[in-house]
Amino acid sequence: MLSLRKLRTYRSLRLFIALFAIWNVLELLYIQSKAAQPTPVSLVPPGTRVYIASIHWNNEAILRSHWNDAVVELTRVLGPHNVFVSVYESGSWDNSKGALHELDQKLGDLKVPRNITLSETTHKDEISRSPASSGWINTPRGKPELRRIPYLSRLRNYTLYNLLALAAAGKTFDKILFLNDVVFTTNDILTLLSTNSGSYAAACSLDFSKPPSYYDTFALRDIHGHATVMPTWPYFRSRTSRSALKRNEPVPVTSCWNGLVAMPAAPFLPPQNLAFRGITDSLALKHLEGSECCLIHADNPLTRERGVWVNPRVRVGYNGPAYSAVNPVDARGLGSGGSWLSGWQVIRGLWENRIRRWLTTAWVEEWIVKRRVGKWMGEEKGRREDGVHCLINEMQVLVENGWAHV
Numbered sequence: 001m002l003s004l005r006k007l008r009t010y011r012s013l014r015l016f017i018a019l020f021a022i023w024n025v026l027e028l029l030y031i032q033s034k035a036a037q038p039t040p041v042s043l044v045p046p047g048t049r050v051y052i053a054s055i056h057w058n059n060e061a062i063l064r065s066h067w068n069d070a071v072v073e074l075t076r077v078l079g080p081h082n083v084f085v086s087v088y089e090s091g092s093w094d095n096s097k098g099a100l101h102e103l104d105q106k107l108g109d110l111k112v113p114r115n116i117t118l119s120e121t122t123h124k125d126e127i128s129r130s131p132a133s134s135g136w137i138n139t140p141r142g143k144p145e146l147r148r149i150p151y152l153s154r155l156r157n158y159t160l161y162n163l164l165a166l167a168a169a170g171k172t173f174d175k176i177l178f179l180n181d182v183v184f185t186t187n188d189i190l191t192l193l194s195t196n197s198g199s200y201a202a203a204c205s206l207d208f209s210k211p212p213s214y215y216d217t218f219a220l221r222d223i224h225g226h227a228t229v230m231p232t233w234p235y236f237r238s239r240t241s242r243s244a245l246k247r248n249e250p251v252p253v254t255s256c257w258n259g260l261v262a263m264p265a266a267p268f269l270p271p272q273n274l275a276f277r278g279i280t281d282s283l284a285l286k287h288l289e290g291s292e293c294c295l296i297h298a299d300n301p302l303t304r305e306r307g308v309w310v311n312p313r314v315r316v317g318y319n320g321p322a323y324s325a326v327n328p329v330d331a332r333g334l335g336s337g338g339s340w341l342s343g344w345q346v347i348r349g350l351w352e353n354r355i356r357r358w359l360t361t362a363w364v365e366e367w368i369v370k371r372r373v374g375k376w377m378g379e380e381k382g383r384r385e386d387g388v389h390c391l392i393n394e395m396q397v398l399v400e401n402g403w404a405h406v
């Protein structure tokens with residue numbers, strides 16, 4: 001016979017399990033309903049002027065399958081007289097140049113102002129030059145090598161050339177839209193541009209190459225500056241960032257660059273002259289590196305005032321299947337096909353995130369970075385780096401067929 005005490009324990013255990021299950025189900029239903037809400041039609045004020053910038057290397061496949069058409073359609077909707085398309089491609093060994101040449105012609109037919117620069121300079125050319133006074137580093141391989149991030153910063157800066165030239169001639173833009181080599185729709189861009197009713201220092205999409213994992217871990221930092229705890233939803237360590245994500249609302253972060261990024265154009269113009277950069281070579285020599293796409297937010301004077309946001313309603317893919325996996329459509333192929341997250345992804349994600357937060361700490365990795373930065377600062381007066389949260393324990397250099405960790 002069950003003793004009274006055992007019966008009580010048994011009953012409270014059953015009650016506990018029931019409440020636990022109910023809590024999980026309610027949270028699941030809440031998140032699924034938020035994730036399934038159709039995105040309201042975005043109102044980008046008519047006449048909004050958008051400077052569209054991108055860099056390319058070996059992107060022919062996606063240019064031909066999606067990207068070119070998406071850019072043409074976007075310029076048509078925004079209005080050819082409201083945009084400028086700035087493309088910089090260099091050293092591709094596929095036929096990216098041919099694909100971008102076709103884009104050039106299509107944009108020409110629509111009378112879209114543009115600068116499509118196709119450079120013959122390859123990675124091999126870049127690394128065979130004699131080292132410049134900055135952007136090179138003596139690596140453990142025993143030679144000076146070209147750092148990847150200052151190189152990428154230089155290319156991204158090239159794409160801003162006409163923004164500055166046009167501003168000097170009195171033609172300005174409201175927003176800069178940075179496009180990666182991703183699948184996107186015009187609606188994705190309109191939704192992104194109208195994040196927080198257009199008030200942001202930067203608004204990013206979420207990017208997927210192999211869903212359900214997101215792609216650009218190098219640039220994404222939660223509102224406390226921590227790297228994500230997991231590659232799948234709900235990603236973040238910070239509660240503030242996570243709870244916005246659960247509501248499917250713009251997520252406050254310190255940094256993001258996940259496929260598409262919209263930023264007000266003003267900080268890039270004089271007197272602020274915001275530009276892409278890497279950390280300085282002497283700091284990189286401590287075996288640290290930070291993405292130019294994270295440092296830009298650390299440098300942007302607007303960041304403190306308006307914030308950096310990930311808009312979870314805008315999800316892009318580095319290929320067609322990745323895009324479709326995170327943008328379900330209904331049976332007629334129209335509109336939203338419900339939540340982009342399965343019930344299992346939500347429940348598993350919530351618990352995996354909790355367990356990872358309970359069992360791991362960002363402290364050790366961040367301490368290694370901070371200690372090296374501290375040492376570097378101590379070596380010379382006046383040294384300073386505002387993007388310490390961007391830094392990771394890596395050294396990255398350009399190589400002939402891409403880039404490498406050394």
Ligand SMILES: *[C@@H]1O[C@H](CO)[C@@H](O)[C@H](O)[C@H]1NC(C)=O
Pocket residue numbers: 150151153154155157273275276277278
């Ligand atoms: C980026 O552009 C700025 C402004 O034009 C320039 O001062 C800086 O040297 C550039 N950085 C790199 C790495 O090319």
Ligand SMILES: *[C@@H]1O[C@H](CO)[C@@H](O)[C@H](O)[C@H]1NC(C)=O
Pocket residue numbers: 088115117158159161162
């Ligand atoms: C196009 O952009 C490049 C930099 O990417 C610049 O050197 C060139 O002068 C620009 N061309 C025109 C016609 O503005």
